[in-house]
Amino acid sequence: MATLVCFHAHPDDESIATGGTMALAADAGHEVVLVLGTRGEQGEPQPGVLAEGEALWERRVAETHEAARLLGVSRVEFLGYEDSGMMGEATNENPACFWRADLDQASDRLALLLREVGADVLTVYDDHGGYGHPDHIQVHRVGLLAAEKAGVPAVFESTMNRDHIRRAMAARAGEFEVELEEAAEGVDTTELPEAEQERMRRAVEETFGSPEDLITHGVDVSAVLDRKRAAMQAHASQIGPDSFFLTMDDDAFAGAFGTEWFIAHGVRRLPGDPFVASLFDGS
Structure with a gap:
């Protein structure tokens, strides 16, 4: 059995982008570890969700642990940086935010954890963070450097099939x-x-996700879509009952989220070759 580490920027990213892959890995007996760069302090809470005096980050941490339980994740860790907000916002200048993190220091933090858990497979984001969010871009940068330091043999960039x-x-x-x-x-x-x-x-x-010819892996997560959707729902501070995530019919949801897409770092898929169906053992 292997150890899969999924590195994400904010709470709820993990459920949307790699929730199915994590659930399948856990079901197959692999150890699944979730690491988040921030606690999502800059998110916009759904009306009426937070209790009086409750900080958003506290709720989002609790939501992450519940989503992780639903997906079979065995361990959740936060690197301790603050949410940077969207690109170009004043929050990008916060010296404690992830976007401003020193790459060597941040990657050292992650590499220490990767060594501790014996990571065999690491997921990050593609080089533009899927859609340009600064914290997602930083996950790519920090994750690749940490994998190199820790000697992780397989690194995959989570993306969307444009x-x-x-x-x-x-x-x-x-x-x-x-x-x-x-x-x-x-x-x-x-x-x-x-x-x-x-x-x-x-x-x-033009910029959302990655073109298909760069993508190497397409993981069919249809068998665990109910758990992926439940994990999204667990992030109630961000994904309200009227969100399209929760109101899409089953067929539409399967079409949008039934396959999770990855780029094997440093690998090109030959034209006409099928997508690889698993992040483990090249299968």
Whole structure:
């Protein structure tokens, strides 16, 4: 059996991006460890979720542990940095935020943990963090350096299949891109001016995720989709009952989240070759 470490930026990222992969690994007997760079202090809480005087980060830590339990994660760790907020926001200047972290120091923290648990497989994000969030980009940078320091043999970059998204958007005549924009930006795009909606559509098409020819692995997580969705629901401070994550019908949810996509770091898939179906043993 192997040890899988999934490195993410904020609470709820793990459930959305790699929740199915973690659940499948745990079901197969692998040890699954979740590491988060921040506690998600800059998130926007759903109305009425927090108790009087409760800090958002406290709730998000508790939500992470509940989501981890649902997914079969054996250990949860936080690196101790603060949420940087979206790119270009004033919170990016916070000296305690993850975006401002010294790469050597941050990677040393993670490498120590990777050695401690005997990590065989590490997941990070692609080089632009999926959609450009500074903390996601930092996960890529810190994760790769830590893996090198700790000698982790297999590193995978979690991403989204941009071409799959485009096909789904075309098939659903505009419905799907609104959902993806909401996921990426955390806002209700239907209230934005038409020109802004078009700008965001172009951003999704041009920068969201990675092109298919760069992706090496497609993990079918349909067998554990109910647990992946439940783990998302556990993050109630961020994912409310009206969120598209929870209101999509089963078929739409399976189409959007039934496969988790990865790039094996430093590996190219030959044209025409199928996606590898597992992060373990090359199978």
